[in-house]
Amino acid sequence: MNRRQMILASAAGGLGVLAAPAIHAQGAWPHGRPIRVICPWPPGAANDALARLLAARLQEKLGATAVVENRTGGAGLVGTTAVLAAPPDGFTLLASAFNTAVMPLVLKGATFDPQRDLEVMARTAQAPLVMVISGQRPQRTLAEVIAAAKARPRDWSFAISSLGSAGHLATIEFNRRTGVEIDMVTYRGTQPALTDLMGGSAQLLIDPSFALLPATGDGRIRALGIATAERSSLAPDVPTMAEAGLPNYRFQSWYGVWSPKGTPAEINQRVNALMQETMREPAIVERLKSQVLEPVTESIEETRRFIAAEISRATELLRSVNYQPE
Structure with a gap:
C-alpha cells in the first residue's frame, strides 16, 4: 500500500x-x-x-x-x-x-x-483536478509544455487513470483547446499511471488533486496547474489553469x-x-x-x-x- x-x-x-x-x-x-x-x-x-x-x-x-x-x-x-x-x-x-x-x-x-x-x-x-508533468521533463510552465508538444507531439503522452474519468474528459478538452495532438494511454487506476509518470514513460497526467498533490513533494512529478477558479489553500504555489494560460478551464x-x-x-x-x-x-x-x-x-x-x-x-x-x- x-x-x-x-x-x-x-x-x-x-x-x-x-x-x-x-x-x-x-x-x-x-x-x-x-x-x-x-x-x-x-x-x-x-x-x-x-x-x-x-x-x-x-x-x-x-x-x-x-x-x-x-x-x-x-x-x-x-x-x-x-x-x-x-x-x-x-x-x-x-x-x-x-x-x-x-x-x-x-x-x-x-x-x-x-x-x-x-x-x-x-x-x-x-475534488478539483490538477495537471502534472514528469519530473524528467525540463518544462516548468504550461506554455512551455504546449510549445514543446506542438513541435514534437510524438515525444509526449498523457496518462489516463480510467476511461470516463473526469481526468479523461479534461485531457480531451486540453487537447482540443490547445490544438496539440498528444496521445492518451489508459491505465487501470491512478497509481499505475503515476508510476509511469514518475519513471518517465508517460509525461503528463490530469487527475484529482487529492491523488496528485501529495505525490509532488519529491520532485518526481511537478504540478503545472489546478483546474479551479482560484488557487487552492492546500497548494498556494500551484497556479490555476487560467493563470497558466487556459482561461475558464475548470474540471472536478x-x-x-x-x-x-x-x-x-x-x-x-x-x-x-x-x-x-x-x-x-x-x-x-x-x-x-x-x-x-x-x-x-x-x-x-x-x-x-x-x-x-x-x-x-x-x-x-x-x-x-x-x-x-x-
Missing part, C-alpha cells in the same frame, strides 16, 4: 468512528439483512473511503448492517452493472464517482442510462451514491438526509479538506440537475472531437 492509499484508508477508518449514536429506522428498511454498498473501484481510493463512510453511517445512525463490496473492472462497469441488476429494495447501493454519469458516452459495453436506470441518492464530495471529480431504479423515494431521501448531515459535521469537513476533498450537501433534486448538466457538458465535448466509445 502506497502513502496516498494509507492516508485515504486512515481517513476512511477515522471518518467512520466519528459518527453519532445510532438512530434506528422505522419499518422494514434497513432491517432484515445487510445493506451492500458496492464500490466499483479498488480499496484505498477516495471512492472506497467515501463508501466506507456511508456504510459506517448506515450502521451507526440507522441501526443497519452495511458492508462494502469492491466490485472492480471495466472502468467501473462491473460494479455498476451489479447494482443495475439488483432489486430496488434499498439493500444494494452504489458508491461511485463522475464516471457513473458519463460511462455510456465512453464505454461500448455501458448500455444503461444513468438518469433513467439509476436513482440518485446524494452527492457526497468533490465528484462522488455520490445511487440505488437501482424503482427504489422507494423515502429510502433515497433517508440516505440523502444522512449524508447531508454527515458532510456538515466539522470533524468530517476538516478531515476531508485535509485530503483535498470538499464535502457536498445537496438535495436529490439539486444533484439531479447537477448530473444532467455534467452529462450535457460531456456529451457536447465528446461530440466536438468525434469521440467513439471504446
